[in-house]
Amino acid sequence: MVLNIKRASSLDGATINVQDVLKPFDHQVGGHTPFTSLPNGHLLKPCEEREILFYQKMPKILKSIAPLCCSTIQGSSVSTLDDSCSNCRHHQLENVVIPESIEGSPILNKRKLSKNFIVLSDLTYRMKSPRILDLKLGTRQHGDQATVSKIACMTAKCQATTSATLGIRLCGMKIPFLEQNSQNFAPNFAPNSAAPNFAPKSEISINKYMGRSMDKTDLFLAVKQFFDVPEAVLEEVERRLLGIRDVLCGADGVRLFGASLLIVIESNFSDSQLPIDNLVRIKVVDFANATFGGLQGDSFYDGRDDGSILGLETLLEIVKGKN
Ligand SMILES: [Zn+2]
Numbered sequence: 001m002v003l004n005i006k007r008a009s010s011l012d013g014a015t016i017n018v019q020d021v022l023k024p025f026d027h028q029v030g031g032h033t034p035f036t037s038l039p040n041g042h043l044l045k046p047c048e049e050r051e052i053l054f055y056q057k058m059p060k061i062l063k064s065i066a067p068l069c070c071s072t073i074q075g076s077s078v079s080t081l082d083d084s085c086s087n088c089r090h091h092q093l094e095n096v097v098i099p100e101s102i103e104g105s106p107i108l109n110k111r112k113l114s115k116n117f118i119v120l121s122d123l124t125y126r127m128k129s130p131r132i133l134d135l136k137l138g139t140r141q142h143g144d145q146a147t148v149s150k151i152a153c154m155t156a157k158c159q160a161t162t163s164a165t166l167g168i169r170l171c172g173m174k175i176p177f178l179e180q181n182s183q184n185f186a187p188n189f190a191p192n193s194a195a196p197n198f199a200p201k202s203e204i205s206i207n208k209y210m211g212r213s214m215d216k217t218d219l220f221l222a223v224k225q226f227f228d229v230p231e232a233v234l235e236e237v238e239r240r241l242l243g244i245r246d247v248l249c250g251a252d253g254v255r256l257f258g259a260s261l262l263i264v265i266e267s268n269f270s271d272s273q274l275p276i277d278n279l280v281r282i283k284v285v286d287f288a289n290a291t292f293g294g295l296q297g298d299s300f301y302d303g304r305d306d307g308s309i310l311g312l313e314t315l316l317e318i319v320k321g322k323n
Contacts, residue, residue, distance in 0.1 A: 029172025143289030
């Protein structure tokens with residue numbers, strides 16, 4: 001069958017067959033709507049209008065800790081943002097047609113296609129074997145516009161998990177198996193019954209449901225296992241986390257409700273051609289419920305986001321091994 005393309009939203013240049021381009025993103029962890037890989041290190045993320053607005057109006061101070069947002073797609077309207085990546089700025093992004101309907105696609109069938117998308121930089125770009133950790137950040141996850149029942153549900157989830165006390169909750173984790181790193185993969189993480197027993201010599205994968213069932217000890221064990229990397233890489237991690245914490249400390253009035261800290265590290269240390277500062281990529285993602293400056297009728301907040309900063313402090317504590 002042929003793709004039924006009704007929406008011809010082009011990003012630039014000539015058209016490519018959507019089936020050659022839109023492949024499900026292999027490295028997704030956490031509980032997000034499915035992303036799609038685009039050429040030249042980009043991801044297509046279905047989103048609500050509000051997240052587009054957040055990226056468009058994002059306070060300058062947050063830009064260094066968020067992924068680059070190169071384009072926004074609202075219905076048939078595609079806009080390229082001023083601070084898009086160098087690939088986009090130099091018009092090297094191959095054209096992508098985003099179909100309105102995905103009827104007949106062997107790759108995309110059963111996936112509902114959103115009306116709105118953002119095109120973000122892919123943190124795993126050019127990594128051979130990325131290990132990925134998605135930590136929900138902060139002690140509160142609901143946005144100001146949440147319904148009463150949603151507030152109750154999300155507050156209960158925070159209270160029942162490590163979110164409320166530690167400011168982070170494991171939302172997804174993947175560590176690829178690599179023969180040369182097999183010493184790192186002893187099954188030393190054995191949390192309560194909801195989590196699997198990891199066999200050595202296999203990929204490690206933890207989903208958001210396992211993350212919700214973790215107590216502090218489980219969380220620390222899992223995250224320590226994630227950070228079982230060479231010392232120089234760990235130093236880079238610490239440097240990045242300190243940088244993000246400093247940004248958050250200076251981000252007056254910003255509240256990162258529902259956002260995640262996404263940490264990507266190249267596991268294939270010996271083969272990687274990447275310089276050490278590019279083996280570690282850490283960004284804050286998922287701004288659907290985050291707010292600043294009364295965005296879309298939200299409350300105005302003063303001072304720093306203590307919940308998110310608590311999460312960074314917890315993570316720094318784990319990385320520094322002070323427990
Ligand atoms: Zn770009």
